Amino acid sequence: MSIELAQKKDPSFVAPIVAGAGAVAGLLVGTAQGSSIIGILAGAAILGALAWIVLSYFNHERPARRIIMAAFGVAGYLVGAIPGAVVGLLFGWFFGWFIFWLGSGRYRAWLAPYLTPGQVLWHYTFRVICGAVFVFLITPILVVLPLSFNAQDFFTFTPEMLRFDPEGYSLKHYRDFFTNNEWQRSFKNSLIIAPIATIISVSLGTLAAIGLSQSHVPARRTIMAILISPMIVPLIISATGMFFFYSSIGNWMEGTLGLDKNFVGYIKVILAHAVLGIPFVIITVTATLVGFDTSLTRAAANMGANPVTTFFRVQMPLILPGVISGGLFAFITSFDEVVVVLFVGSAGQKTLPWQMFTGLREQISPTILAVATILVVISIGLLTVVELLRRRSERLRGLSPG
Numbered sequence: 001m002s003i004e005l006a007q008k009k010d011p012s013f014v015a016p017i018v019a020g021a022g023a024v025a026g027l028l029v030g031t032a033q034g035s036s037i038i039g040i041l042a043g044a045a046i047l048g049a050l051a052w053i054v055l056s057y058f059n060h061e062r063p064a065r066r067i068i069m070a071a072f073g074v075a076g077y078l079v080g081a082i083p084g085a086v087v088g089l090l091f092g093w094f095f096g097w098f099i100f101w102l103g104s105g106r107y108r109a110w111l112a113p114y115l116t117p118g119q120v121l122w123h124y125t126f127r128v129i130c131g132a133v134f135v136f137l138i139t140p141i142l143v144v145l146p147l148s149f150n151a152q153d154f155f156t157f158t159p160e161m162l163r164f165d166p167e168g169y170s171l172k173h174y175r176d177f178f179t180n181n182e183w184q185r186s187f188k189n190s191l192i193i194a195p196i197a198t199i200i201s202v203s204l205g206t207l208a209a210i211g212l213s214q215s216h217v218p219a220r221r222t223i224m225a226i227l228i229s230p231m232i233v234p235l236i237i238s239a240t241g242m243f244f245f246y247s248s249i250g251n252w253m254e255g256t257l258g259l260d261k262n263f264v265g266y267i268k269v270i271l272a273h274a275v276l277g278i279p280f281v282i283i284t285v286t287a288t289l290v291g292f293d294t295s296l297t298r299a300a301a302n303m304g305a306n307p308v309t310t311f312f313r314v315q316m317p318l319i320l321p322g323v324i325s326g327g328l329f330a331f332i333t334s335f336d337e338v339v340v341v342l343f344v345g346s347a348g349q350k351t352l353p354w355q356m357f358t359g360l361r362e363q364i365s366p367t368i369l370a371v372a373t374i375l376v377v378i379s380i381g382l383l384t385v386v387e388l389l390r391r392r393s394e395r396l397r398g399l400s401p402g
Contacts, residue, residue, distance in 0.1 A: 022047025205281025
């Protein structure tokens with residue numbers, strides 16, 4: 001797309017904004033090179049001057065953006081070889097687009113024409129802040145993912161990895177996870193504990209949410225606060241209380257009932273994780289019940305259906321997305337939890353997060369990076385399912401178009 005000079009904004013408007021963005025980019029590059037102050041100043045000066053020159057002397061957008069990308073790519077290669085060239089090309093593509101996006105006025109294309117400059121500024125400032133928070137949260141994950149393919153037993157990027165040399169990458173840590181008996185035992189424990197704890201959480205949490213949704217239940221707010229308290233109370237405090245509580249129950253089950261100690265350990269951990277998962281189920285199911293039409297249950301009762309039939313044939317299909325969402329949150333909570341299992345469980349119930357904690361504290365095993373990557377992928381998949389179920393629940397309740 002071509003942009004004539006007559007259509008462009010005054011470079012004096014665009015250059016300061018691009019210079020600010022350049023200062024942020026310079027901070028990142030300068031920090032990597034060991035001089036953040038110089039990076040900020042150089043980034044602001046170079047990008048501000050570039051915006052001024054481009055908007056003053058280039059008549060068309062496409063060739064100008066190609067020149068900017070090429071210049072940034074060459075500069076990146078001189079500084080950091082191939083990885084630097086890749087980063088430079090990305091920076092060049094972004095700033096080439098950003099300069100003309102501002103200069104041509106396209107930033108107002110999707111906004112209401114009556115918005116003042118201050119409102120437009122806040123509109124985009126708010127999105128930049130949200131993006132910065134997102135980057136702050138997601139960056140540690142982006143660092144872990146490539147490190148899990150390190151061919152060496154290091155927690156840092158090797159020169160081969162930085163050069164994108166195939167010799168620097170390997171699946172050895174993933175193979176170690178799937179072949180090591182300790183890792184597999186802990187993984188199986190997590191697969192045993194998390195699903196059972198989830199079933200208990202979903203059953204009790206759903207019943208509690210339905211009961212608390214009834215207007216005639218006394219002290220509903222107080223009961224709700226007590227039931228969701230495991231989500232609010234610091235986990236170390238909850239773990240300490242569970243330790244003393246389940247220790248007494250465990251001694252009674254072993255001494256009076258004669259149950260196996262290892263079996264009792266699984267029961268204690270499952271019950272403790274169920275307690276942690278119940279608040280998530282209560283909150284999601286309660287949110288689903290907000291839009292539930294209670295006249296449907298009264299109509300079913302008038303037609304002769306008993307409460308159990310009414311629940312499974314009328315109420316459950318409509319609240320099922322919320323129930324499944326709560327179950328997924330409860331599963332993630334149990335599968336990723338380590339503090340409570342350290343207090344309540346024993347060596348026989350060592351879960352995957354416990355094994356990761358041990359690996360960090362005792363042997364610094366790089367296999368942890370591979371396991372972390374697997375857990376991230378599983379969590380992303382489950383959260384995607386939760387979002388799809390949320391949208392389906394909104395459609396069923398008529399809160400969003402089909």
